[in-house]
Amino acid sequence: MQSISLEAVIAITERSKRTWWRRIAEQKVHRLAKDAGGRTILLFDDIVRDLCIRLDDEAKALLFLADAGHAEAQNEVGQLFLAAEKPEAAVYWLSAAAEQGYADAMQLLGGCYAAGQGVPKDLNLSLMWIAKAAAGGHVIALSQIAGLFPFRSVAQ
Known part of the structure; x- marks a missing residue:
């Protein structure tokens, strides 16, 4: 299970912070525990379909x-x-x-x-x-x- 920070998700999907918080609130995206730096962490599999390029x-x-x-x-x-x-x-x-x-x-x-x-x-x-x-x-x-x-x- 891979995870990624919300800031990185915003950059690699070209979607706004507001969009991602709405998806978190709607439970369409799993929000994990914050990392040691206090960053909001999401489950990578939940965002992969929104990537702006293929990886x-x-x-x-x-x-x-x-x-x-x-x-x-x-x-x-x-x-x-x-x-x-x-x-x-x-x-x-x-x-x-x-x-x-x-x-x-x-x-x-x-x-x-x-x-x-x-x-x-x-x-x-x-x-x-x-x-x-x-x-x-x-x-x-x-x-x-x-x-x-x-x-x-x-x-x-």
Whole structure:
């Protein structure tokens, strides 16, 4: 019996918090005990028909790891949703990983802000996340920053 947080359910189903609370109240969805972090937990089997993309067994395993707070899994799940053209769900997972300092997620999240993909376009936040990734040594982010600020050596 797999479980998942209400916040993750909202992201991966593209349904509102209000909708899920109504379904809980109507007993169409099983609400389990809150987790150690105080999050509302639901039975995964009750929400699977509402997923906004198909998930194979490997992707489901990643999803459960991501919901448990593993940054690398959050980044991978974010990429799954980006590839499936579900940017709002992708941003949810990329933000979670980026907040934990995961450089790949920071760089991807910066790209989402630059393009207005899943979030309102915001070049300041884009630059912030890409710069954070670059500060962590992310090769693509370093290249992006270098492209923005092509300083030349005085010796040239």
